[in-house]
Amino acid sequence: MxxxxxxxxxxxxxxxxxxxxxxxxxxxAGRSVPKILYGFGRExxxxxxxxxxxxxxxxxxxxxxxxxxxxxxxxLEFLESRPLGGTFTLDALWKRLGIDAVLKGLDATPRRxxxxxxxxxxxxxxxxxxxxxxxxxSKLAAADWINHDVHIDGLPETSDDACYRAMDWLNDVxxxxxxxxxxxxxxxxxxxxxxxxxxxxxxxxxLEDPDPPVDRDEHGHVLxxxxxxxxxxxDGSGGASEAANSVGFRTYGKSKDSRDDLPQIVIxxxxxxxxxxxxxxxxxxxxxxxxxxxxxxxxxxxxxLSKIVWVADRGFSPDANRRxxxxxxxxYIIGEKLxxxxxxxxxxxxxxxxxxxIAENMRVKxxxxxxxxxxxxxxxxxxxxxxxxxxxxxxAQLEELIAGSDTLPIMKRGxxxxxxxxxxxxxxxxxxxxxGLLRIDxxxxxxxxxxxxxxxxxxxxPHLPAADIALGYKQLxxxxxxxxxxxxxxxxxxxxxxxxxRIRAHVVxxxxxxxxxRIIETSTDDTWHNVRRHLDRLHAGTFTGPTGVFRQRTELxxxxxxxxxxxxxxxxxxxxxxAPASR
Numbered sequence: 112m113x114x115x116x117x118x119x120x121x122x123x124x125x126x127x128x129x130x131x132x133x134x135x136x137x138x139x140a141g142r143s144v145p146k147i148l149y150g151f152g153r154e155x156x157x158x159x160x161x162x163x164x165x166x167x168x169x170x171x172x173x174x175x176x177x178x179x180x181x182x183x184x185x186x187l188e189f190l191e192s193r194p195l196g197g198t199f200t201l202d203a204l205w206k207r208l209g210i211d212a213v214l215k216g217l218d219a220t221p222r223r224x225x226x227x228x229x230x231x232x233x234x235x236x237x238x239x240x241x242x243x244x245x246x247x248x249s250k251l252a253a254a255d256w257i258n259h260d261v262h263i264d265g266l267p268e269t270s271d272d273a274c275y276r277a278m279d280w281l282n283d284v285x286x287x288x289x290x291x292x293x294x295x296x297x298x299x300x301x302x303x304x305x306x307x308x309x310x311x312x313x314x315x316x317x318l319e320d321p322d323p324p325v326d327r328d329e330h331g332h333v334l335x336x337x338x339x340x341x342x343x344x345x346d347g348s349g350g351a352s353e354a355a356n357s358v359g360f361r362t363y364g365k366s367k368d369s370r371d372d373l374p375q376i377v378i379x380x381x382x383x384x385x386x387x388x389x390x391x392x393x394x395x396x397x398x399x400x401x402x403x404x405x406x407x408x409x410x411x412x413x414x415x416l417s418k419i420v421w422v423a424d425r426g427f428s429p430d431a432n433r434r435x436x437x438x439x440x441x442x443y444i445i446g447e448k449l450x451x452x453x454x455x456x457x458x459x460x461x462x463x464x465x466x467x468x469i470a471e472n473m474r475v476k477x478x479x480x481x482x483x484x485x486x487x488x489x490x491x492x493x494x495x496x497x498x499x500x501x502x503x504x505x506x507a508q509l510e511e512l513i514a515g516s517d518t519l520p521i522m523k524r525g526x527x528x529x530x531x532x533x534x535x536x537x538x539x540x541x542x543x544x545x546x547g548l549l550r551i552d553x554x555x556x557x558x559x560x561x562x563x564x565x566x567x568x569x570x571x572x573p574h575l576p577a578a579d580i581a582l583g584y585k586q587l588x589x590x591x592x593x594x595x596x597x598x599x600x601x602x603x604x605x606x607x608x609x610x611x612x613r614i615r616a617h618v619v620x621x622x623x624x625x626x627x628x629r630i631i632e633t634s635t636d637d638t639w640h641n642v643r644r645h646l647d648r649l650h651a652g653t654f655t656g657p658t659g660v661f662r663q664r665t666e667l668x669x670x671x672x673x674x675x676x677x678x679x680x681x682x683x684x685x686x687x688x689x690a691p692a693s694r
Contacts, residue, residue, distance in 0.1 A: 115145055116154075127154040187656040193262045195664055195683065196649030196671060197245045201627050202264055203680045205237055208299060208630075210623070213291035217284045234266040235277040236620075243624035245643065247602030250274040262651045262662065262687070278616040285619050289390050290414060292626070296387065300630070306583050307389070308422045309407055310590040311379045311400055313367045314604045321374040321396075322359025322611070329356070330406050331394040333611070360611040364397035378618055379403055381411070386589040386629055391622040393615050400426040405435045420444060420572055422587055428569065433484075442572035444584050447486075449562050459486040459567060466490055469578040473585070477577040487568045489581045495564025502540075502559060506551060509537045513549040521547065596628070597621050600639060635677045645670045651687050662687040 115132040118125050129151040134143040151157055205211060214233040241263065242253040251271045258268045281288070326334040361374040368375075375396035382388050392407065404427045411419075421436050425446040436443040447456055462478040469475055472493050480486050512531065516524055524547060531549075532538050539559070542552035570580045597603045601621050608614045628639040635642055649671055651662045664683050667675075675682055 112148070114151075115147070128152065129154050129157065187654055190653040190655055190660075192650045192652045193260065194245075194647050194649070195262045195651040195687070196646030197643055198241050198261055198263045199649070199683050200631070200646055200675070200678065200680060201241050201244060202237060204627055204630060204678065205240070207680075208292070208627075209295040210292055211237070213288060213295060214284075217287055217291070231273075232277045232280060234263070235269050235273050236281060238263050238266050238269060239274060239277070239620050240623045240627070243601045243620055244628055244639075245647075247600075249607040250278070251607075264687075275613070278613050278620075281619055282612040282616040285615065286410075288619070292623075293389050293414060296389075296626070296630075300387070306384045306420050306422055306586070307411075308382045308384070308587050308590045309379065309404055309427070310424055310587065310594070311367075311377055311403060311426075312594045312598075313364065313375045313377050313396065314598070314606065315366060315368055315370040315373040315375040316361050316606065318361060318374050321362040324357040324359050327356050327358060327395070331398060358395045358397060360395050360614065362396040364395075376614065377403075379407060380590060380593055380622070381407065382590045382593055384583070384586055384589070385633055386592065387633070388593055388622055388625050388629065391618055393618050401429050401432060403427070404432055408436060408438075408441070420575070420583065422583055424587065433569075433571070437571050442570070442575075444568055444570045444572075444575075444580055446584060446587075447567040447569050449565065449567055455480050455486070456567065459488065460561075460565075467578070469581060473581060475577050475581045483571070485570045485573070485577075485580070487570065487577045487580050489566050489568065489584075491564045493564070498563040499560065502556065502563075505536050506540055506556065509540055510551060512537070513541075513551075516549045524549065593625060593629070596639075597625055600628070601625060631678065635674055637674075642674060645674060649683075 112131065112133040115130045117128045117130065119128070120126075130147045131149040131151065132145045132147050135146045136142075137144045151162070211233050214236065215229050217229075238257045239250070239253055241261075242248060242256055245261070246256055248256060251274075254269050254271045254274055257263060257266060326336075328334055359374075361376055363371065363373075364375055364377065365371065366373070366375055377394040377396060377398045377400075379392040379394070380388055381390045390411065392403070392410070394403065404421065404423055408421070419441050421441065421443045423443070423445050425448050428445045428447055433443060433445065447453075449456070449460065451457075459478050459480050462480070464476040464478055466474040466476045472491050473489060474492075475487055475489050477485060477487050509531070512527065516527055519527070528541075528543065528549065531541055540552050540555055542550045542555070544550060568580055568584050572580075575583075601624050603618070603621050606614055606617055608617055631642055632639055645668070648665075649667065650665045652665070653660065653662050663686055667682055672682070
């Protein structure tokens with residue numbers, strides 16, 4: 112049984128007709144002759160849906176393997192299968208947010224350093240962002256991943272050189288990119304930016320020596336040099352001196368990863384109340400937190416934002432910072448150190464008042480200390496029990512250490528005192544008598560007990576309710592979650608780069624990846640880990656045959672359909688790509 116084709120000549124030209132036929136033996140003619148079983152009509156008017164239904168109905172009579180072989184044909188060859196779901200979803204969101212349009216629009220005017228193909232560069236940058244979100248690796252490994260392990264629309268292949276060139280250009284345009292992306296995302300998602308949370312972290316590098324010092328401005332950017340003639344040292348450092356603003360990018364500082372023995376950089380991030388990261392900054396590794404928030408406020412001044420309440424941790428609370436944040440119509444909520452010598456802090460903690468419950472494990476009270484600032488004491492009963500338990504363990508350990516120390520020689524007792532001084536938790540509760548004896552500081556224990564489960568907030572907004580001040584500060588955890596995801600999911604570290612420009616570009620790529628996955632998490636109300644697991648099961652199979660090469664996706668599972676529906680992303684086409692046989 113086969114499909115027979117006949118042709119007729121008409122006034123408008125030749126017309127082909129299709130028939131279902133089979134050969135039947137004719138004893139009179141002594142040969143096989145075709146017998147027409149069914150006429151499909153004109154080829155240009157063929158009901159292809161009806162043919163598909165017929166083929167499907169016949170295929171059910173065969174085993175699955177035989178049906179696949181029969182419908183595929185002997186000349187159809189399966190080449191490979193690549194994950195599609197993750198890159199397709201990220202790309203759809205990338206384009207909906209207009210990040211591709213922002214990148215392409217940054218260099219509408221030709222200029223020196225502009226990439227020859229901005230469209231290609233945009234695709235390479237998306238590939239690098241997708242790599243951070245799905246399979247974090249070095250740029251060399253990312254290029255191999257793009258070429259062999261995943262399907263990205265518009266980027267069949269790339270090279271590590273193309274990745275590096277794209278990163279160099281990204282570093283040049285990063286400030287305009289951040290502003291453009293913020294406005295695109297804010298308009299599309301109607302972001303609430305009345306509260307902006309800011310915090311910093313550090314990331315270290317496995318280096319034997321820090322970077323050589325170079326002259327920098329107050330924002331940590333390298334100052335331009337006129338050439339070797341201005342090199343004061345004659346060593347190519349561009350005139351770097353021993354001045355306070357002369358420092359290498361990867362240098363020693365106070366590590367938030369407890370790796371003070373390794374060079375590091377400092378990274379800052381501003382996040383909305385919904386956890387959407389809106390901007391990142393990078394500074395040399397020895398930069399002090401207390402000055403950074405002023406630069407952050409200046410950098411975001413041109414973004415035409417309305418009133419903002421800055422929310423920051425206690426590392427940003429010096430008087431100069433608070434005065435700076437209040438300029439214009441802005442305000443702040445800043446955590447304060449409870450163990451402070453400040454007169455205001457001591458007065459706030461000593462004031463009496465009744466707490467108001469605002470959540471299951473949170474109660475607050477506002478105390479009047481200043482005419483220009485408000486102080487809110489927050490108390491967490493669960494945290495108070497935990498603090499008391501930890502203190503009891505520390506005191507028990509300290510008592511065990513100093514037991515019998517009265518009988519020790521003065522020299523040995525001094526050695527024990529020195530050992531305890533290296534343990535801040537124990538040293539806090541140690542008292543030394545005028546005679547040099549070691550005792551438990553009962554007064555300090557009582558003072559610490561009064562601080563169990565408490566933290567103090569300072570706010571300059573006269574209208575925010577105390578409950579909103581406390582809950583707003585509690586959302587600072589969103590920034591901490593962002594740092595955790597950057598380091599654990601997006602693999603911010605290790606950084607496989609040596610040049611400062613590429614390290615900065617690497618941080619921007621991580622920020623863009625975090626932006627996409629955070630929007631996906633807030634839209635699906637699920638973690639990126641679970642979402643990625645479902646999306647990775649959606650594949651694109653590549654086939655080749657007489658008509659060319661094509662890619663076809665696997666059928667969508669229910670979790671995949673539900674995820675795409677919650678993200679309002681249409682399902683990918685069944686046939687993803689079709690190319691002629693000459694390909």
